[in-house]
Every structure is written in structure tokens, then in C-alpha cells.
Amino acid sequence: MKKTITTTLLLTFAFLAGNSFAQGQAAQVNYAYATYFVCAPEGESRADEIIQSSFKPHYDAAVEHGDILSWSWMQHYVGGTWRRALVIIAKDMDSLLDASGALGEIISDKTPEAGRAFSATCASHDDYIWQTTPGLGSSAVTEQRGAAGFSVYMQCDMNGEERADELVAKVFAPVYNKHVGEGKLTSWNWLKHNVGGEWRRALIMGAADHKTLMRTRAAILAEYEDRKVERAAKEMNEICGRHQDYMWDILLQSS
Secondary structure, eight states: OOOOHHHHHHHHHHTOOBOOOOTTSOOOOBEEEEEEEEOOGGGHHHHHHHIIIIIHHHHHHHHHTTSOSEEEEEEEEESSSOOEEEEEEOSOHHHHHHHHHHHHHHHHHHOHHHHHHHHHHSOEEEEEEEEEEEEEESSOTTSOOOSEEEEEEEEOOGGGHHHHHHHIIIIIHHHHHHTBSTTSEEEEEEEEEEESSSOOEEEEEEESSHHHHHHHHHHHHHHTTSHHHHHHHHHHHHHSOEEEEEEEEEEEEEO
């Protein structure tokens, strides 16, 4: 799918809604619109500069004014073909629709050359809308993740997805929660597919840096040797039989 960055931003704002939540509290579902870009490697630094200089002020202002809850810009570190990712979260549909029109006009009017330059470098993208499951995560999805992110995108049998969510809640969540803390994970969340392509679930983790993240991931995997966790992991693999790992540098994040 090929579009200008302005069109992408309009669509991004037009599909996000939800309310942030804190761990342990009754909560509504949070929705995140993620745009994953495929970019020409030689122009990626320029694309980052455009986001920083031309688009960031408008996103930050939207957060400050309460039009959106948060946004982030991520750079590929290890993984597949996606080279950059833009993630935006809004608090409710009314605020979202108001913001999409206003910000779309501002971006189109004030940064048309920047938008064209960005689209020339990152000429295609995949759009996903993810939704959270209250209680499956260490904090609200809008919280700061740290400088390093790890995402596992899973392709699952739709008939077994509810069981996969149940396994995460009952077996895996306590393991991940245990490793959230100083020097370990800064956060983790379990995301469910709402709109988009083939990936049906996503496990996202954050840490201060990639080395800490990978050491913590190794410690988590070591706990899978527990018989109960091992059985749950086997069942999970039967439901979600294919996955793609990505490591991200989280270049910009706001909340």
C-alpha cells in the first residue's frame, strides 16, 4: 500500500480510540494504530529527521492539548522488512475525529515538502490497529517503554485465540510481571488484532537497552522449563504456530 505521509497520518488519527488503564484496575480497552513502514535504507536517516523536525511538534502539541494520549517513533534494529514504525493512541473517538481533521490540515499546510520527501523514502507501509486486554500488561500501553523494544508478532488460529489469551493471563503474565523492575523490563503488554494483516497477536516488551532486554528475555525463557509453563508454551505454539521477532530502537516517545 502506497500513500503520502499526510494520508497515513489522517488514517492513523481516524481509527484510534480508547482509555488508558493502570494495572489492577477495572479498565476499558485501549486501541493503538501502528503504521509499519518499508523504507529505502539510504534515506532512513532523512526520514527520522523529518519526523523529528517537521512532525514531532504537532504530535507533541496534540498530546499536550489532550487530543491524543501518546505517540512513538521506532527504528528497526533486528527483524523483518519493516524499517520504521509510528504508533499513536487516543483517548476516545470524539477527540480522535476532532484531532484528525485539525492536525491533518496543519501537517498538509505547513510541511508539504517534508511529507513528500518522507513518502519518497518510506514508500510503502502496513497498517494495524491493536487493542489491549485489560490486566494483560505491566502498565498502561501509553507508558514509557524505555529505549529498547522487543515485539513478537504472532499468526494464530482464530478459533484458538481466546485460549491463547487465557494462557497468557494465567501462566505467562506472572512470569513477565516478575521481570518488570529495576534493571529488567520496564514494561510488557499483550495486544490483540483488531484491523490489519496476518499477525493476530503481539507481545511487546521494553527495557533501558538491548543488552538488558535480551538478558531478561533469556531469563524468562529459562522459566519456560517449569513443567506448567512448558505445557502452556506447547499449547500456545499449537494455536499461534508462526511468529516474527522485531527489536526496535525507540527513538521518540511521548505520553
